[in-house]
Amino acid sequence: MKIHLKQIPPQGLHLDGDEDCPLQNLEAEGIRCAGQLHYSIDLGIAGGALWARGSLSQPVELSCVSCLEKFVHEIKVPAFAVHTELHGPETVDLTPFMREDLLLNLPAHPRCDRDGNRVCKGEKPETAKEDLKRKPDWSALDKLKLKR
Ligand SMILES: [Zn+2]
Numbered sequence: 001m002k003i004h005l006k007q008i009p010p011q012g013l014h015l016d017g018d019e020d021c022p023l024q025n026l027e028a029e030g031i032r033c034a035g036q037l038h039y040s041i042d043l044g045i046a047g048g049a050l051w052a053r054g055s056l057s058q059p060v061e062l063s064c065v066s067c068l069e070k071f072v073h074e075i076k077v078p079a080f081a082v083h084t085e086l087h088g089p090e091t092v093d094l095t096p097f098m099r100e101d102l103l104l105n106l107p108a109h110p111r112c113d114r115d116g117n118r119v120c121k122g123e124k125p126e127t128a129k130e131d132l133k134r135k136p137d138w139s140a141l142d143k144l145k146l147k148r
Contacts, residue, residue, distance in 0.1 A: 001094045003052075005045065005086065012044030021058060022099040031106070034072045035059040037098065041080065050092050052082040058102050064112035066122030071112040077101045 001019055021033030041054025056077040061070050082097045113120040 001039070001098065002091045003043065003050065003094060005050070005090050005092065008043060008045055008050075012042055014040075014042050015054075016040045021060075022095050023058065023060060023102060030063045032061040033058075034061045037102075039080075039098070045086070049083055049085050051084075052080070052094060052097075054080050056080050056098055056102065060106075062107075062110040064120060064122060065109045066111055066120050069112055069121070071110075071118070073107070073110060073115070075102050075105050077105050 007013070016039070018036040018038050021035070021037055023031055023033055026032075035058075037056060037058045039054060039056050041052050041056075043050065043052040045051075056075075058075045059072055060075055062073050063070055077098075080098065080101050082094060084092065084097075086092070107114065111120055112118055
């Protein structure tokens with residue numbers, strides 16, 4: 001997303017729209033673009049620097065760490081913020097900043113049920129562990145009952 005500095009009026013500029021997904025070529029990482037990037041940002045120039053503030057959202061397809069199924073997750077960046085010094089060129093590309101903030105907001109261990117709108121078919125490791133722990137206790141109790 002290239003910003004032409006000459007197009008920014010003194011009072012700043014509000015931009016709302018969609019752009020091509022900036023997270024291309026991450027398929028090896030298990031991340032696939034599942035739609036366009038949506039942005040809603042304010043920007044302006046102050047003291048020889050460009051600033052931008054706003055929010056981003058980007059739907060991506062991820063693989064669940066538990067059931068390995070693919071699911072669509074919307075990466076949300078509620079407080080996108082950029083402050084970059086201007087060194088002469090008339091355009092500033094915000095795409096690298098957007099890409100970085102989107103990646104920072106990616107879930108480290110994506111689970112398909114994280115948004116609560118589907119049930120993961122994978123094992124829930126914590127519950128499984130609890131079951132293993134409980135079984136010996138119950139067998140001990142059964143033996144106790146038999147003796148009486
Ligand atoms: Zn799952």
